[in-house]
Each structure stands twice: as C-alpha cells, then as structure tokens.
Amino acid sequence: MWNSTIVRLCAGALIVGVTANGIAKPIAFANGTTVMTEYGAGTMEEAQAFYAPTYWLSLGGGYLHLDSDRIDRTRDIEYVRGNYLVHRWNREDAQGNLFVWGGLGSATGNDFRGSKLDRELGFQADYETRRIYASAMSDLHESSAYSHRVDTVQLGSAPYAHDYEDLATWFVLQARRYTGDLHRGTECAALVRLFKGGAWIEAGVTQSGKPQVMAMFNF
Amino acid sequence: MRNYLFAALGALAIASPANATTIEMDVNGLVCAFCAQGITKTLRGFPATADVVVSLEKKLVAVATKDGQDIPDDDLKKALTNAGYDVKAIHREAETLDDVRARLKAKP
Numbered sequence: 001m002w003n004s005t006i007v008r009l010c011a012g013a014l015i016v017g018v019t020a021n022g023i024a025k026p027i028a029f030a031n032g033t034t035v036m037t038e039y040g041a042g043t044m045e046e047a048q049a050f051y052a053p054t055y056w057l058s059l060g061g062g063y064l065h066l067d068s069d070r071i072d073r074t075r076d077i078e079y080v081r082g083n084y085l086v087h088r089w090n091r092e093d094a095q096g097n098l099f100v101w102g103g104l105g106s107a108t109g110n111d112f113r114g115s116k117l118d119r120e121l122g123f124q125a126d127y128e129t130r131r132i133y134a135s136a137m138s139d140l141h142e143s144s145a146y147s148h149r150v151d152t153v154q155l156g157s158a159p160y161a162h163d164y165e166d167l168a169t170w171f172v173l174q175a176r177r178y179t180g181d182l183h184r185g186t187e188c189a190a191l192v193r194l195f196k197g198g199a200w201i202e203a204g205v206t207q208s209g210k211p212q213v214m215a216m217f218n219f
Numbered sequence: 220m221r222n223y224l225f226a227a228l229g230a231l232a233i234a235s236p237a238n239a240t241t242i243e244m245d246v247n248g249l250v251c252a253f254c255a256q257g258i259t260k261t262l263r264g265f266p267a268t269a270d271v272v273v274s275l276e277k278k279l280v281a282v283a284t285k286d287g288q289d290i291p292d293d294d295l296k297k298a299l300t301n302a303g304y305d306v307k308a309i310h311r312e313a314e315t316l317d318d319v320r321a322r323l324k325a326k327p
Contacts, residue, residue, distance in 0.1 A: 029261075029303070030257060030302050055303035088248070093250070161275075164252055
C-alpha cells in the first residue's frame with residue numbers, strides 16, 4: 001500500500017518535471033561554504049564541499065560512490081568541480097535558478113582496471129516559494145570505461161510558511177533514475193526536510209523501503 | 220503651540236536620514252533561510268552595520284547602523300545585487316531594530 005502510493009506520487013512528479021535533483025543548490029550565497037553529504041542505501045553515496053566567491057560561482061570537489069542492482073558493479077569517483085549560476089529569477093514571492101556545472105575526476109570501479117579520467121557535466125533548475133518547491137537535476141559522469149547519468153526530480157510542499165529564524169519543514173517527493181546499467185526503473189522516495197539557519201537535514205525512505213538521508217551545512 | 224512643535228520635530232526626524240536609526244530594504248527573491256543567511260553575512264561586512272534583521276514574510280531587510288553612521292543607498296543596493304537579489308526600494312525609518320522586530324512579530 002505504502003509502496004504503491006509512493007510509486008503513483010512519483011509518477012506524477014516525473015510527468016511534471018523533466019529529469020532532476022535530490023540535492024540543494026550548489027551555490028548557497030556569496031562568500032559562503034557549503035558542505036553536503038547524501039546517503040541512498042544500495043544506490044549512491046556522495047559528499048561535496050564548495051566555496052562560493054560570488055553568488056554565481058562556486059568551486060570545490062567531492063566523492064561519489066555508486067552501486068548497481070543489475071550486477072555487482074560499483075563506481076568510486078573523486079572529482080573537482082565548478083558550479084555556475086546561469087540565471088536567477090527573483091520575484092516578489094518566489095525565486096528560480098538555473099545552474100550548470102562541470103568537473104574532472106579520477107574513477108575506479110570493479111568492472112575495469114586501474115583508474116580512469118572522469119568527466120562530469122550537469123544542470124539543475126529549481127523554483128521555490130515559501131510553500132512550494134520543485135527542482136530537476138541531471139548529473140552525467142563518463143570515462144573511457146562507462147557513461148552514466150543520475151536524473152532526479154523533487155517536488156516539495158511546506159505545511160507552513162517559515163521565516164528566517166523559524167524551523168522550516170518540507171514534505172518532498174523524489175523520483176530518480178540511473179542510466180548506464182546501474183539500476184532499473186525509477187527509484188521513488190518520500191522525504192521530510194528540515195532546516196534552520198545554515199543547517200539542513202533531509203531523510204526518508206524509498207519505495208523499496210531503503211533509507212535515504214541528506215545533510216547540508218552553509219556557513 | 221506645543222502640538223506644532225512636536226509635529227515639526229517628528230516630521231524632521233522622519234525626513235532626515237541623519238536621524239534615522241534603521242535602513243529598510245524591500246527585496247525580491249527572499250524565500251529561504253539560506254537567502255537570509257547570505258544577505259545577513261553580506262550586510263554585516265559593512266563597518267557601519269550594528270545589526271541586521273531579515274523577514275521572509277515581509278520581504279524586508281532592515282539594517283541598524285552604529286551611532287552617527289550611515290550606509291549610502293548605492294552601496295546597499297550594490298551589496299544586495301552582488302548577493303543575488305533585487306532591491307525594490309530603500310527607505311529610512313526613525314525606529315530601532317527592536318521596534319522593527321516587534322512590528323514584524325505583530326500579527327497583521
């Protein structure tokens with residue numbers, strides 16, 4: 001019952017969105033540092049740190065571990081990356097952003113020998129008010145040994161409009177697809193997101209009952 | 220006569236930036252705590268800044284300056300633009316930042 005409900009809701013999210021994101025903005029604010037870690041049981045783990053000298057650029061790096069449900073296939077990628085805010089739409093009660101990024105890294109895996117030069121490209125589009133949130137992200141990693149993409153859509157709703165010093169609460173539905181023979185189908189998750197000040201935590205469960213957790217700190 | 224004197228003094232206090240204690244800015248794009256965090260950090264970088272209050276609900280950024288100091292409008296607008304936000308208006312109010320906080324907390 002719970003699983004089928006999540007699947008139906010995620011199907012709706014995919015129809016609304018394109019491909020998308022499960023993470024927050026890659027650039028929080030000018031002269032700010034963002035540290036983020038994400039854990040998806042059986043699928044992926046990622047940690048990132050970025051420094052933004054301006055509100056439209058951040059530089060940093062990260063580590064990405066990917067698992068597969070098809071065969072015993074894993075990827076471990078360490079990368080440096082630049083994030084660029086292509087455009088921001090500021091409205092009286094809303095904000096929209098379009099980010100792109102690119103990077104280089106070193107990848108190892110259990111289905112190829114040695115390490116490979118990893119190339120990364122991605123984008124994120126998001127729109128939020130104090131009550132509604134939507135984002136779409138696509139993140140491509142490729143090398144001479146593989147090419148795969150993680151696409152994520154998130155739709156969120158806040159039960160109340162928070163202010164700066166309040167605890168913000170969001171209920172988020174996420175749909176994620178992995179290409180490149182990593183996972184079959186679409187992974188859907190229901191998440192609860194809490195943030196206050198510069199701290200953000202998001203936790204939930206996928207339709208197969210696996211936990212998913214993300215934490216982010218801006219300072 | 221006394222009423223005229225109070226009225227004249229009040230009008231002078233409102234009209235003169237030199238007597239203002241709080242600078243208020245109406246800002247577009249203020250929707251999340253991270254927005255407010257970035258703006259607060261930027262404005263605290265001015266030597267003249269005493270304190271900053273941000274209201275997402277009112278789309279308002281208020282800055283209290285240190286005694287006898289002011290921050291030019293152009294500098295404020297540039298700072299918020301460089302932080303990624305659009306300033307619609309800047310106005311100075313003859314009230315303390317605590318007054319602003321109380322006003323923001325008061326239900327409409």
